[in-house]
Amino acid sequence: MDVKSKWAFKRLVDELSSDQYRQMISALRDSGTPMPGWTDRLAPDPARDLPAEAVRMLVPLDDLVRALTLARTARRGDSYDDPKGGVWLVASEGQVRVCGSDDYAAAFMDLSAAVDVPGTVVADARDIWQIVEALRKGTPPRQRSATYVTLETEGEKHIRIGVNGRSHRATLLPRHVFAPPLPPSPRSLVAVADSAAFRRAVLHVVPVAGYDAWRQTDRKDLDYVGLRAADGVLTLDACHQYHAAQANLAVSPEGRIEALVHYLWLRQMSAATLGPVQIGQIADIGEHGLFVACGERWAAWTSHVRPWRERFVPMPLVDGTTVTFQRDDVHRHLIDAKRLAEASWAGGNSTLVEVTVSDGAMSVASLLDPASAHTGVLHVPAEVEAAGTTRMVPLRIGTFLTLLQTFAKQEVSLHFGDETVIYATTPGYRPEQRPPKLAAVPRAIAAEFELL
Numbered sequence: 001m002d003v004k005s006k007w008a009f010k011r012l013v014d015e016l017s018s019d020q021y022r023q024m025i026s027a028l029r030d031s032g033t034p035m036p037g038w039t040d041r042l043a044p045d046p047a048r049d050l051p052a053e054a055v056r057m058l059v060p061l062d063d064l065v066r067a068l069t070l071a072r073t074a075r076r077g078d079s080y081d082d083p084k085g086g087v088w089l090v091a092s093e094g095q096v097r098v099c100g101s102d103d104y105a106a107a108f109m110d111l112s113a114a115v116d117v118p119g120t121v122v123a124d125a126r127d128i129w130q131i132v133e134a135l136r137k138g139t140p141p142r143q144r145s146a147t148y149v150t151l152e153t154e155g156e157k158h159i160r161i162g163v164n165g166r167s168h169r170a171t172l173l174p175r176h177v178f179a180p181p182l183p184p185s186p187r188s189l190v191a192v193a194d195s196a197a198f199r200r201a202v203l204h205v206v207p208v209a210g211y212d213a214w215r216q217t218d219r220k221d222l223d224y225v226g227l228r229a230a231d232g233v234l235t236l237d238a239c240h241q242y243h244a245a246q247a248n249l250a251v252s253p254e255g256r257i258e259a260l261v262h263y264l265w266l267r268q269m270s271a272a273t274l275g276p277v278q279i280g281q282i283a284d285i286g287e288h289g290l291f292v293a294c295g296e297r298w299a300a301w302t303s304h305v306r307p308w309r310e311r312f313v314p315m316p317l318v319d320g321t322t323v324t325f326q327r328d329d330v331h332r333h334l335i336d337a338k339r340l341a342e343a344s345w346a347g348g349n350s351t352l353v354e355v356t357v358s359d360g361a362m363s364v365a366s367l368l369d370p371a372s373a374h375t376g377v378l379h380v381p382a383e384v385e386a387a388g389t390t391r392m393v394p395l396r397i398g399t400f401l402t403l404l405q406t407f408a409k410q411e412v413s414l415h416f417g418d419e420t421v422i423y424a425t426t427p428g429y430r431p432e433q434r435p436p437k438l439a440a441v442p443r444a445i446a447a448e449f450e451l452l
Helices: 006-014 018-031 061-074 125-137 141-146 195-205 263-272 327-343 397-404
Strands: 056-060 086-092 095-101 105-112 114-117 119-124 148-154 158-163 166-171 190-192 224-230 233-240 243-252 257-262 278-282 290-294 298-302 321-326 352-358 361-366 377-381 391-396 411-416 421-425 437-442
Touching (some): 056 061, 061 086, 061 141, 061 148, 119 166, 125 158, 190 195, 195 233, 195 243, 195 437, 257 263, 257 278, 263 298, 321 377, 327 361, 327 377, 352 397, 397 411, 397 437
Antiparallel strands (some): 056 114, 056 148, 095 105, 105 298, 148 158, 224 257, 233 243, 278 290, 290 298, 352 361, 361 377, 411 421, 421 437
16 A cells, blocks of 8 residues: 655645546545545535625734734645635624634634624635734734724625725635534643743744754754653753753643644744643644644644654753853843954954853953954853852854843853753753753854754
């Protein structure tokens, strides 16, 4: 039996004509083969289009933007006027459900709305997103939270979207089913105790995922974020050759989740949602199952999942030094140092700074020739654990900036040891103690060292 990956199957389907597609779906149904996704093209009768229903509703602008952002995590949009790229608007009494669904992901969000005419339509995702985003940008920021969007169908082909007298028309797509198709719910969910901490954790780790992944032909999971819930702690991690990031936060109940989830889906989902977050897995669907995130009035599924594996383990420092300082002044100094180093290239040392740690203080000095332009020496107060010793560590400016980039407006602890890796963590934690935030990079000169 010939076995095709879901990606090869997707490319094959995209190349089929409408007649060939109907014949293939009919053959799959006759054989009892489970379908690869939840698209409205997989209807009992794809040749029969349902007429668009008349709708008229009033929705808060900010809520609609957030719902469309979530729906965009689950729409293909490869071509204009593609039914798979549609956004469902299901209006009922007092609420509207904004939903996206394609072969590999699905999402919905329920919004409170003033519905004059209930009904169901499917709007072109690109049309409705660009129109609503243009209307949002045209509304003064202070007025957006109190602004409402009017959505009203015009015949069976268009829906008019307006704000304060400004309006545009979006294209309506044909429907083949009465309601948006959604995957099943997981049997159990793990609740994140602090939803704001979950979103900060996502923002901390996703910049690492996807870094030059196209170069790593032998590694296919560099653009995936690891999520592992065990013993009441959810760990998110991402890594590539020269940088690793990890975040840890409490969850309840003490369920178990192990998955690698694509970073783009994770970033878009967390940016679009508010309130409590629960996560779960459905293991018996698709090649690697589904990953699910949901809240009080929203849910999102993705099949962009890989089996979890341990990719980065922070190690205890041997004879190490820990220094804690305020991040922002040092970050600004490094940005200036990087600008001058790029403007006056003077060999390898022009991209280095020397970090000197002594009792109660830390200094950052450029290693440029004193005769050339440089930023001088920055002295900052610091708490040093290894008192009575002075340690000088050369660091590449870009490496130092990478360590500090996600610790804005807070203190950060740097951990230097005899090992090749330098760690940055939330103050009060050692690298091996599962800190809320952790970043790791190789020492400055060891550019060939790989974390993986």
